Amino acid sequence: GEDVEQSLFLSVREGDSSVINCTYTDSSSTYLYWYKQEPGAGLQLLTYIFSNMDMKQDQRLTVLLNKKDKHLSLRIADTQTGDSAIYFCAEGGDTGRRALTFGSGTRLQVQP
């Protein structure tokens, strides 16, 4: 079955860049997503990338996709304390399969 893996924890200093990595197994994934979960809240979509793209930039966020290695990353530039949260990678979108497959989440801690 499909599998999505992420490292559990990342700690950075305020102002540094953060890079959160994700690997997935389903080569038929059409879209890959990054969601953010703040304490006590639901998941909020941050950004997504279509599988035929290598990179997508959205303000401080840069998503890189290496489809050959099935590797996805999220780079947050100038990381702020408000970026402290759990970040989930998810894949899905191929015809016939419902819903998304989520990774276990990476907890980002931003030190002031």
Place this chain on the structure above:
Amino acid sequence: NAGVTQTPKFQVLKTGQSMTLQCAQDMNHNSMYWYRQDPGMGLRLIYYSASEGTTDKGEVPNGYNVSRLNKREFSLRLESAAPSQTSVYFCASSYSATGGRETQYFGPGTRLLVL
């Protein structure tokens, strides 16, 4: 728009009790989902409903039932709660579940403790 709403926010049950978690969305989405979130395990799909009148099992359906009451509402029922069902439950919705960009919008979650 309220987006996706869930009730209750918190619930404590005793083993064997039953309860229904409610979810509603006001975005005219076709598809709705129930996930559970456990520490270190991400989100796991319990059931989903691709459209009004249809429901399908996800990854972890045992011990749960669902009802797609209408296009807006999708409820999750625990008939006989067990401690293993202690979790945070999230409802989500999306416009379509038949491929293509599948942006899911999440509710705030229901925290359930089964004693």
